[in-house]
Amino acid sequence: MSLDEEYTAYVSGRLPWLRQIAYPLCQDWHRADDLVQTAITRLYVKWRHARLADDLDAYVRVILIRVFLAEQRGGWFSRVRLTSTLPHSSFEGSDRDTAMDLRRALAAVPPRQRVTLVLRFHCDLSVEQTARTLGCSTGTVKSQTARGLATLRSVLGAQDTRVAHKEEC
Incomplete structure (x- = not known):
């Protein structure tokens, strides 16, 4: 199998997984697709080296996270704001309201803390794996996790307060 065929086979099989990591980071499916596209393009450039990695998925996940963080630091994200419409995907759980509240709260968490939370709780990485x-x-991972969770609690608590106030009125 040629290098291009190996790359195509790997990427074809891992696209859904990459999108599932990218979406919680940016809260927009179109932007998640852009992040994934940039990440797999970088992977293609490094494929000869990357394919020899002990854990190729971890290698690609690092590329994706770095693409997201670089975009946050760069000027594009601060100049362009996409619509804040809800995603067009189904929620696999039974409580859609809770899922939407959690997505909104996660979007309020600063990018570095959000990445840490996604890696720790969505990707189920240990503190050590997240640090690597x-x-x-x-x-740093522990403090970013604690701060991110505190922000989530604060945002979710404020939402609960608004709901309770509306019910009282």
Whole structure:
């Protein structure tokens, strides 16, 4: 099998997985697709080296996270705002309202903390694996996780307060 065929086979099989990681980071399916496209383009350039990695999925996940963080630091994200419409996908759980509240709350978390939460709880990585992925210490992962969870609690608590106030009126 040629290098191009190996790359195509890998990417074809992992696209849904990559999109499922990208969406919680950016909260928009179109932007998630853009992140994935940029990540797989970078993967293609490095494929000869990447295919030899001990854990190719971890290698690709790092590329995706770095693409997201670089975009957050760059000027494009601060100049362009996409519509805040709800995603057009079905929620696999039974409580759609809770899922939408959680998505909105996650969008309010700063990008670096959001990445940490997605890696820890969506990708189910350990503190050590998350630290390796982000290129930081385990202490940083722990503090970013704690701060991100505090922000989520704060945003979700404010939403609960607004709902309770509306019900009282």
